[in-house]
Amino acid sequence: MLISKLYINGEWIEPSTKEYLTKIKATTGEVYGKFPAATKEDVDRAVDSAYDAQKKWERLTSVERSKFLYKAIALITYRKRELAEILMDEVGKPEKEAYQEVEGVIDQLQYYAEFARKITGEVVEGTKFERIIYQYKVPYGVVVAIIPWNFPAAMTVRKIGPALITGNTVVLKPSSDTPFTAAWIVKIFQETGLPQGVLNMITGKGSVIGDYLTSHKGVSLITLTGETRTGQRIMKSASSIMAKLILELGGKAPFIVWRDANIKLAAKVLMWAKYWNAGQSCVAAERLYVHEEVYDEFINTFINMTKTLKLGGPRESDMGPLINKVQVEKVQSYVEQAVAQGAKVTYGGKKPDLRGKYKGGFFYMPTILENVTQDMTVFQEEIFGPVIGAMKVHDFDEVITLANDSDYGLASYLFTSDLNLGIKAAREMKFGELYINMPGPEATQGYHTGFRLSGQAGENSKFGIEEYLKVKNIYTDYSKDPTSGEVIPPYRR
Numbered sequence: 001m002l003i004s005k006l007y008i009n010g011e012w013i014e015p016s017t018k019e020y021l022t023k024i025k026a027t028t029g030e031v032y033g034k035f036p037a038a039t040k041e042d043v044d045r046a047v048d049s050a051y052d053a054q055k056k057w058e059r060l061t062s063v064e065r066s067k068f069l070y071k072a073i074a075l076i077t078y079r080k081r082e083l084a085e086i087l088m089d090e091v092g093k094p095e096k097e098a099y100q101e102v103e104g105v106i107d108q109l110q111y112y113a114e115f116a117r118k119i120t121g122e123v124v125e126g127t128k129f130e131r132i133i134y135q136y137k138v139p140y141g142v143v144v145a146i147i148p149w150n151f152p153a154a155m156t157v158r159k160i161g162p163a164l165i166t167g168n169t170v171v172l173k174p175s176s177d178t179p180f181t182a183a184w185i186v187k188i189f190q191e192t193g194l195p196q197g198v199l200n201m202i203t204g205k206g207s208v209i210g211d212y213l214t215s216h217k218g219v220s221l222i223t224l225t226g227e228t229r230t231g232q233r234i235m236k237s238a239s240s241i242m243a244k245l246i247l248e249l250g251g252k253a254p255f256i257v258w259r260d261a262n263i264k265l266a267a268k269v270l271m272w273a274k275y276w277n278a279g280q281s282c283v284a285a286e287r288l289y290v291h292e293e294v295y296d297e298f299i300n301t302f303i304n305m306t307k308t309l310k311l312g313g314p315r316e317s318d319m320g321p322l323i324n325k326v327q328v329e330k331v332q333s334y335v336e337q338a339v340a341q342g343a344k345v346t347y348g349g350k351k352p353d354l355r356g357k358y359k360g361g362f363f364y365m366p367t368i369l370e371n372v373t374q375d376m377t378v379f380q381e382e383i384f385g386p387v388i389g390a391m392k393v394h395d396f397d398e399v400i401t402l403a404n405d406s407d408y409g410l411a412s413y414l415f416t417s418d419l420n421l422g423i424k425a426a427r428e429m430k431f432g433e434l435y436i437n438m439p440g441p442e443a444t445q446g447y448h449t450g451f452r453l454s455g456q457a458g459e460n461s462k463f464g465i466e467e468y469l470k471v472k473n474i475y476t477d478y479s480k481d482p483t484s485g486e487v488i489p490p491y492r493r
């Protein structure tokens, strides 16, 4: 059994109460390991350590800081297999998806490391010829990075990478469902020789440390990837310290298949958009709108493809389990509610009958619901599982209105061969991302951001890295007597 510790000020230490929590393996339901339940005292130590370390860390140049990222990239590249194994054990990801996530980790770190020479400010003219204003970009200070369980490695580096390259220090808080993935990444950074206190990790119950951590006076920026209600709670708690927030929250992506779409391509992409990570992805297709003329052809193609999916252990499956028992119950209850509201299950709709060691795993069958209407809960709330509801549509303006009619606005998908419809959707669909005739997920050089309750600010791309920098203004005047002559206030110009 694995045992993890807290990582504070460059050392792996016991939690102050010596209390540990248990991580259960998603594929089998067996115990995987124990990890510390941090206390408020441990939070103080982690934030203090990050706060002290930041003073020296920001005095390194970004190129000097990037060397630690390059070392981490080399170590992860050499030890890819270790990380992939943890992802398979902790989340139950199929082997192929586990390695894809590892590649995503390397890709993102590369982008952040390369950004070291691209951090720029601006110089603007002042209120007289001799006056110049320098607008520097400076780090915020201590960043609290709160990670979900669905892509625990990719999300960890998506926050650590930009925070470190820009001169911030970090207190990392992984999900209680994936503490060992985060611990592995932290060990890699420790091996790079990262100065003590620059990266710290605490684990534990949100109910004990969550509010305390997100209202701690030593913290200046909080970046969360998680559920919308977690983001809302953190917003309230962080208001007392006026921390900058980067919130990547839930999604409810519409997937539109128009009458002129390439049906096979659309069905193949939906296989990815729905069943990738067993539907536990923020960019997962959650609402299927199909033009009535191609509805039967599309649904039949998709059902036939779905039937080929193999469930089971990472080395033999196309789709893994859900993360825990609660998630299985939640997904099951969405299906039951949909049926009670008039939907029809045309495939799946229950737990699979797996034998042997996977019998105790948290699996749920890929599920297709038809006769779904816009007002049903299954079209309004985020399911976060391998379940898709389908609805027939016939008018393009109508489908855009339906797609936009959601609390969430992260990803969206459109399949059509009509260029004008593509352009119209690009203009009128209100989502952070629209994928036209292609699968996701987001690229490292794209800005991953949500509209409405899907969050605020964003990650990746230069815009995402710049979220970790504050603008500081330095006013200068090189004239012999800066007090002489008229100082023109801008409003009199």
Ligand code: NAD
Residues within 6 Å of the ligand: 146, 147, 148, 149, 150, 151, 173, 174, 175, 176, 206, 207, 209, 210, 211, 213, 214, 224, 225, 226, 227, 228, 230, 231, 233, 234, 247, 248, 249, 250, 251, 281, 282, 382, 384, 410, 448, 450, 454, 455
């Ligand atoms: P979650 O909100 O339950 O947990 C996310 C993290 O927040 C965990 O580390 C958890 O321990 C922590 N947390 C919970 N309450 C807290 C509190 N009060 N204070 C501080 N920390 C707290 O989310 P999850 O179940 O781990 O992840 C799934 C969710 O994440 C889905 O809604 C999904 O759409 C979303 N997600 C969004 C993106 C995106 O880029 N927008 C990407 C991946 C996942």
